[in-house]
Amino acid sequence: MTQKTASGSTRRSEGSRRAILEAALSLVGEVGYERLTIEGIAARAKVGKQTIYRWWPSKAAVLLDAFTAKADAGEFESSLPDTGDLAADLKRGLQATVDEFNDPHFQAPYRALAVAAASDAVAAEQFISRLLEPGNKVYVDRLRSAQEAGDIAAGADLRVAVDLLLGPFTHRWLMRTGELSYEFVDTLVHMVVNGLRHGA
Amino acid sequence: MTQKTASGSTRRSEGSRRAILEAALSLVGEVGYERLTIEGIAARAKVGKQTIYRWWPSKAAVLLDAFTAKADAGEFESSLPDTGDLAADLKRGLQATVDEFNDPHFQAPYRALAVAAASDAVAAEQFISRLLEPGNKVYVDRLRSAQEAGDIAAGADLRVAVDLLLGPFTHRWLMRTGELSYEFVDTLVHMVVNGLRHGA
Amino acid sequence: MTQKTASGSTRRSEGSRRAILEAALSLVGEVGYERLTIEGIAARAKVGKQTIYRWWPSKAAVLLDAFTAKADAGEFESSLPDTGDLAADLKRGLQATVDEFNDPHFQAPYRALAVAAASDAVAAEQFISRLLEPGNKVYVDRLRSAQEAGDIAAGADLRVAVDLLLGPFTHRWLMRTGELSYEFVDTLVHMVVNGLRHGA
Amino acid sequence: MTQKTASGSTRRSEGSRRAILEAALSLVGEVGYERLTIEGIAARAKVGKQTIYRWWPSKAAVLLDAFTAKADAGEFESSLPDTGDLAADLKRGLQATVDEFNDPHFQAPYRALAVAAASDAVAAEQFISRLLEPGNKVYVDRLRSAQEAGDIAAGADLRVAVDLLLGPFTHRWLMRTGELSYEFVDTLVHMVVNGLRHGA
DNA sequence: GCTTAAGCGAGACGGTACGTCCGGTCTTAGA
DNA sequence: TCTAAGACCGGACGTACCGTCTCGCTTAAGC
Numbered sequence: 001m002t003q004k005t006a007s008g009s010t011r012r013s014e015g016s017r018r019a020i021l022e023a024a025l026s027l028v029g030e031v032g033y034e035r036l037t038i039e040g041i042a043a044r045a046k047v048g049k050q051t052i053y054r055w056w057p058s059k060a061a062v063l064l065d066a067f068t069a070k071a072d073a074g075e076f077e078s079s080l081p082d083t084g085d086l087a088a089d090l091k092r093g094l095q096a097t098v099d100e101f102n103d104p105h106f107q108a109p110y111r112a113l114a115v116a117a118a119s120d121a122v123a124a125e126q127f128i129s130r131l132l133e134p135g136n137k138v139y140v141d142r143l144r145s146a147q148e149a150g151d152i153a154a155g156a157d158l159r160v161a162v163d164l165l166l167g168p169f170t171h172r173w174l175m176r177t178g179e180l181s182y183e184f185v186d187t188l189v190h191m192v193v194n195g196l197r198h199g200a
Numbered sequence: 201m202t203q204k205t206a207s208g209s210t211r212r213s214e215g216s217r218r219a220i221l222e223a224a225l226s227l228v229g230e231v232g233y234e235r236l237t238i239e240g241i242a243a244r245a246k247v248g249k250q251t252i253y254r255w256w257p258s259k260a261a262v263l264l265d266a267f268t269a270k271a272d273a274g275e276f277e278s279s280l281p282d283t284g285d286l287a288a289d290l291k292r293g294l295q296a297t298v299d300e301f302n303d304p305h306f307q308a309p310y311r312a313l314a315v316a317a318a319s320d321a322v323a324a325e326q327f328i329s330r331l332l333e334p335g336n337k338v339y340v341d342r343l344r345s346a347q348e349a350g351d352i353a354a355g356a357d358l359r360v361a362v363d364l365l366l367g368p369f370t371h372r373w374l375m376r377t378g379e380l381s382y383e384f385v386d387t388l389v390h391m392v393v394n395g396l397r398h399g400a
Numbered sequence: 401m402t403q404k405t406a407s408g409s410t411r412r413s414e415g416s417r418r419a420i421l422e423a424a425l426s427l428v429g430e431v432g433y434e435r436l437t438i439e440g441i442a443a444r445a446k447v448g449k450q451t452i453y454r455w456w457p458s459k460a461a462v463l464l465d466a467f468t469a470k471a472d473a474g475e476f477e478s479s480l481p482d483t484g485d486l487a488a489d490l491k492r493g494l495q496a497t498v499d500e501f502n503d504p505h506f507q508a509p510y511r512a513l514a515v516a517a518a519s520d521a522v523a524a525e526q527f528i529s530r531l532l533e534p535g536n537k538v539y540v541d542r543l544r545s546a547q548e549a550g551d552i553a554a555g556a557d558l559r560v561a562v563d564l565l566l567g568p569f570t571h572r573w574l575m576r577t578g579e580l581s582y583e584f585v586d587t588l589v590h591m592v593v594n595g596l597r598h599g600a
Numbered sequence: 601m602t603q604k605t606a607s608g609s610t611r612r613s614e615g616s617r618r619a620i621l622e623a624a625l626s627l628v629g630e631v632g633y634e635r636l637t638i639e640g641i642a643a644r645a646k647v648g649k650q651t652i653y654r655w656w657p658s659k660a661a662v663l664l665d666a667f668t669a670k671a672d673a674g675e676f677e678s679s680l681p682d683t684g685d686l687a688a689d690l691k692r693g694l695q696a697t698v699d700e701f702n703d704p705h706f707q708a709p710y711r712a713l714a715v716a717a718a719s720d721a722v723a724a725e726q727f728i729s730r731l732l733e734p735g736n737k738v739y740v741d742r743l744r745s746a747q748e749a750g751d752i753a754a755g756a757d758l759r760v761a762v763d764l765l766l767g768p769f770t771h772r773w774l775m776r777t778g779e780l781s782y783e784f785v786d787t788l789v790h791m792v793v794n795g796l797r798h799g800a
Numbered sequence: 801g802c803t804t805a806a807g808c809g810a811g812a813c814g815g816t817a818c819g820t821c822c823g824g825t826c827t828t829a830g831a
Numbered sequence: 832t833c834t835a836a837g838a839c840c841g842g843a844c845g846t847a848c849c850g851t852c853t854c855g856c857t858t859a860a861g862c
Binding site: 034118119128169171174184187193195 | 314361363366372393398
Binding site: 432433434511514515517518519520521524527528532556557559560561563564566567568569570571572574575576577578584587588591592593594595596597598 | 632633634711714715717718719720721724727728732756757759760761763764766767768769770771772774775776777778784787788791792793794795796797798
């Protein structure tokens, strides 16, 4: 949470912070979110429990920090090409996302965070602003570019358009109602682009 | 779980079963899923804990039974008109669903079940087959009817089409990324119907 | 408890009664008194729990019946010779008792009953009248015979005399303060007979 | 259990320890040993259950500590005069013990501990070394003094001699086979001293 | 360079809930 | 009517974590 060089006289232990985040990530992969415990994280990180409680308000917050740290380190990069061919660009982007969501290292903590967000409005706020929004923005930008190029109806609400694209994807993944395949996202993109092209 | 007259010598207590389901529903509304406990349910239902453990494997299973019992009793009915105007019919259906998802009596247990499903693959299976699938079927049927009437491209994958409609809706509700309004679902339907109308 | 051939139209099941007593004896040998349960006895005897509760007021009562049945069957016979040599006769008797108390088949249920008696005054009454008293009587009789023969002071209280003999023995066994050996009982008899011979 | 200043980083709460011992003693007096529960002790002492489980292996161990604490505090002091008159000294000592064993405050926990010891060899070891042995030692010492004075046969086994004195006493009390009266102990002492005086 | 206050590891503490076991009662079906 | 079976309510078991609270120890800041 706190990143700046703390003004206090004695500073926060960087080593402990890192050990905690790593422990949280590895443990959530091993036992899942429900059975992830603060005590477990503290033990794995060889840290006193208080050191966790001092800096994070909940295990969801620890996990969010852990996950974004990894993401900031560039491990889960998500961007979108702009070749002028909207459908192709979106397919490429979503296919990359398919790979990510099928990767256990990504999936376990991300699902944990999604669950925490679904359970608790406060956790949701953090989750949205630090993970969902940035992810969405890439798509909003690409769609705006397409709209300016006339590939999309001028009046289309781009926020809803992105929901149209990512909502089915995320829902299928979260509820495990079907496989996340390239074929699925291709069909998805095809339908959505069709829908956006025509009429207000 | 067991509905039949049970072959065993001693039969299950119908009164306890009902008391447990009612207690579960009322408690989840009061304290939320995380703080819903088996002990709490047992106490509220004036039942021994063992009577719950004997018949259900988890609190998610209790809640699912409680919720579906209420649904089967007709409290949360969801069907779809077929006036010939696909967009209008879909809007009407989703608007009704908006009302449901904004109703705390529906929302609390349903969110709890969704969270349980997202956390646990086994819970997900039950959740899908007993709640999601039946809900989807109504839409698949209506879309098939539209496809036969030629309102939708012949080759369209109707399962994905329904995902396109309900995925964004559910995701927005679950993650609280935006308000569930009539306006939102109207826009949604508009875009989706557009997408389905044109070309495979 | 009830031994007579019940008058009712449908009579008590002799087979169940026996199965219960046997189950109680074997189980107390295997798991001890604390972990002996009515449910366990019922299961081992293939009997409904109610069949036990109907006929016995407590697990101690079951065990007492089980043990006395075995004793009545002559498995644990205790008598005392009367050769005229008091000390020798007593030694012989106590040596036989040493062997019994060192036999696990005897020891386990007897200790269980002693514990129940020590815990509970009601159980104690039964234990005393059905096991302790009969055992004591053999010694009282022998001592009376000795008293008539002039080997024991005329005024000696024979009840206390028997306590003097069996109290140390039982206490040592019950509390495991020392080994039950022939040597021990010989010393015991020696001291006691000395004490009884002299003075009022 | 631990009395020393404990080397560990966090130290044990003296207040909780005391509250637990007091709760155990008062509860065993009110409800008896069988119905004495760890939960009950914890509740009465306003302590978490874990705090009991952390420091004691069983309720018997708690009770033993509670009882010995009270004894160490001098509430149940037992010593023996040495006036030179062995019989008189022993009578005085046993009469004091009669009073103790007839005092409910002493009786309830002591009986509980005796029962636990009779049931379980491990509990017995503790009970013997912390209560029985110290109690016996007083008598062994007095008898040795008498032996040196020539009041007791030189070869007499003093351990058995003490058993002869206390065994009948304890047995009568434990099994409730008779009243614990001054008269009884006087008779007892008389017989035993007689037995010890004459011949090996 | 010494003081001092914070952060730290450790882990005890009062609690809550877990899932299991058993007590003693009650109900059902079959003999 | 008794029995085998076993569901039922109740309550204790011993365990796992919660979030809070000391303990001494280490360590860097600012005097």
